Amino acid sequence: MLLQADNISKTFFRNTGSANYFYAVSPLSMEIRPGTVTVLTGRSGSGKTTLLNMLCGILQPTEGRVLMDRTDLYSLDDAALSRFRNEHIGVIPQARSAVDTLTAEENILLPARLYGKDPPAEKARRWMENFEIAHLAGVFPRELSGGELRRMAIIRAVIRDPDLLFADEPTGDLDDENTHRVLSALHDLAHGENKAVFIVTHENDAEKYADRVFRMDRGEVFPLA
Amino acid sequence: MKILPLSVKNLARKPGRTTALVLLTAFLALAVFGGSVITLSLRAGLRSLEARLGADIILVPSEAESKVSFRNMFLQGTTGAFYMDASVAEKALEVPGVEKAAPQTFLASLKADCCSVKIQVIGIDPSRDFTVQPWIARSLKNELGDMEVAVGCKVGAGIGETIRIYEQRCKVTACLEPTGTGLDTAVYCNMKTMDTLLAAAEAKGVSHRISSGDDSVVSAVYIKVRDGYDIGDVNTALTGKLRKVTAVRTRSMLTGVSDSLAGISRTVTAMIVVIWVLAFVILLLAYTLIVRERSREFAVLRLLGASRNMLGRMALYESAVCGLIGGIAGTGIAAVGVFSFSALIEGSLGLPYLIPGFSTILCLAAGTILLSVAVSALTSAFAAWRLSRVNPGTALRDGA
Numbered sequence A: 001m002l003l004q005a006d007n008i009s010k011t012f013f014r015n016t017g018s019a020n021y022f023y024a025v026s027p028l029s030m031e032i033r034p035g036t037v038t039v040l041t042g043r044s045g046s047g048k049t050t051l052l053n054m055l056c057g058i059l060q061p062t063e064g065r066v067l068m069d070r071t072d073l074y075s076l077d078d079a080a081l082s083r084f085r086n087e088h089i090g091v092i093p094q095a096r097s098a099v100d101t102l103t104a105e106e107n108i109l110l111p112a113r114l115y116g117k118d119p120p121a122e123k124a125r126r127w128m129e130n131f132e133i134a135h136l137a138g139v140f141p142r143e144l145s146g147g148e149l150r151r152m153a154i155i156r157a158v159i160r161d162p163d164l165l166f167a168d169e170p171t172g173d174l175d176d177e178n179t180h181r182v183l184s185a186l187h188d189l190a191h192g193e194n195k196a197v198f199i200v201t202h203e204n205d206a207e208k209y210a211d212r213v214f215r216m217d218r219g220e221v222f223p224l225a
Numbered sequence B: 001m002k003i004l005p006l007s008v009k010n011l012a013r014k015p016g017r018t019t020a021l022v023l024l025t026a027f028l029a030l031a032v033f034g035g036s037v038i039t040l041s042l043r044a045g046l047r048s049l050e051a052r053l054g055a056d057i058i059l060v061p062s063e064a065e066s067k068v069s070f071r072n073m074f075l076q077g078t079t080g081a082f083y084m085d086a087s088v089a090e091k092a093l094e095v096p097g098v099e100k101a102a103p104q105t106f107l108a109s110l111k112a113d114c115c116s117v118k119i120q121v122i123g124i125d126p127s128r129d130f131t132v133q134p135w136i137a138r139s140l141k142n143e144l145g146d147m148e149v150a151v152g153c154k155v156g157a158g159i160g161e162t163i164r165i166y167e168q169r170c171k172v173t174a175c176l177e178p179t180g181t182g183l184d185t186a187v188y189c190n191m192k193t194m195d196t197l198l199a200a201a202e203a204k205g206v207s208h209r210i211s212s213g214d215d216s217v218v219s220a221v222y223i224k225v226r227d228g229y230d231i232g233d234v235n236t237a238l239t240g241k242l243r244k245v246t247a248v249r250t251r252s253m254l255t256g257v258s259d260s261l262a263g264i265s266r267t268v269t270a271m272i273v274v275i276w277v278l279a280f281v282i283l284l285l286a287y288t289l290i291v292r293e294r295s296r297e298f299a300v301l302r303l304l305g306a307s308r309n310m311l312g313r314m315a316l317y318e319s320a321v322c323g324l325i326g327g328i329a330g331t332g333i334a335a336v337g338v339f340s341f342s343a344l345i346e347g348s349l350g351l352p353y354l355i356p357g358f359s360t361i362l363c364l365a366a367g368t369i370l371l372s373v374a375v376s377a378l379t380s381a382f383a384a385w386r387l388s389r390v391n392p393g394t395a396l397r398d399g400a
């Protein structure tokens, strides 16, 4: 699936002296193609998360459109957009994102269960083994470390086999070995299964796994190398 | 229904939160159900009293005034040991405007060897009676024969059994419907049986003699005033004609009861309304806090593709279950309380108290439970609906 951002921007209220709003993301257009890994870097507060949220269908741009194979995401009603996200878009948010009343495995299978699909338990097990959290399947989130929760969230994002995968600083709380594991898994998804992968990261290493790298600064996006 | 299993897990895995919500609704259901049953019982008690008391005026010997409270005599059916000449009934009929005059004779049994409670024996004249006869007739097909008795529902004797009153054996031929008053511990017989019992009591040293020396005595005469006559005038005429007899108007008594009943009804209703308004506010507050505490959880669900609608349903299911369990528990506890302490409630109110029939109770219980579910569901759905407007991206930004 081809994702096209068509001149999108986001403003938030803030008194800047000259105006009472500011551009968290200045107007920009970009394409995210299947089979590629796109990496976005930039300093904290530069607007990376805001851009990612607009692209993945949970934050309506102030102006512009987000097209997914010609479907204008934000013209869909809530039920349709929600379902579309569930089926086609996987998101690994920057913040802690576990459902506390569900075990790690239940969290992972939740996206499938929301719409009554057969839970792909075999796939979940494979990924958990690969990420070394298989032994934590029945454990509740409050007993998991930040890194373990992060890996859980990653598996949950891919469990529905989405066409697009968004990851917001997915390796922030991982050690080197797991960072490598996660990034190469995302890379394999793009190149092995023709997914479009979009990663926001501080990690300089990440650029090794990237097909395209962008840098963000005060709401503006610049292509790198 | 894909969201339902999630609701179930949320309830089961947050037992503290679930218990608190269940307790809150249980308390509300308890108040509503208990209050309604008490109010309805009082209303039913008054209705049965009105139906039974067709009398406009009651004649009792003047000495009765010091021996019994007329109010209790009416409301609770308590009787006393006071007697006057049986001819009072005939004499009363000679007064213009008196349509019917039905005599009754009271006899308080000693601790009867039949029964756990001290019973009152009331002799009636079936051919003249219009006050208790219609009520007795509902349970008894034929007239009361000699040495036969109809017993109140709380006497504890069954049809066909024999009870002994002052050593006299009487056969129970009917058990009467409950009235919610002291009449439920009374035993009814005809005048001929009463004469035998009075004689037996006399032999035991319980005197009922009156100074006139006439053998035949009655305790009270119930008067029905002919249509078109003023009850006050008839009352005056009766007092003038009959010596050593007091005439009491029943209407004034019943009005008093109606008034205090209306007062109690109003108080209870007002209390129920206040409790529910309070409950609504408390529940809304509780659910708002809970939902806010869960804003991150809701945002994650949104992120994974749950629609606003689904989140609303999830909150609705959870609170409906809490409402249902709380409603059933509260209604159940109230039922146990109200029914097992009904004697106590009845006694402390001093008013006729007749618990409504099974089907009414069932409707009331169902209504209470439904209300609990509806209010819980409504308040939580409202809270969830408000929260789901918050953007999931924004909700997930806070912290971490």
Ligand SMILES: Nc1ncnc2c1ncn2[C@@H]1O[C@H](COP(=O)(O)OP(=O)(O)O)[C@@H](O)[C@H]1O
Pocket: A012, A013, A024, A042, A043, A044, A045, A046, A047, A048, A049, A050, A051, B394
């Ligand atoms: N909901 C919001 N309301 C107001 N300002 C916001 C909101 N979300 C983000 N911002 C601001 O927009 C800017 C970009 O934020 P963000 O996209 O989270 O940056 P990054 O992810 O690059 O650290 C920051 O200055 C932040 O304070």
Ligand SMILES: [Mg+2]
Pocket: A048, A049, A050, A094, A168
């Ligand atoms: Mg960010």
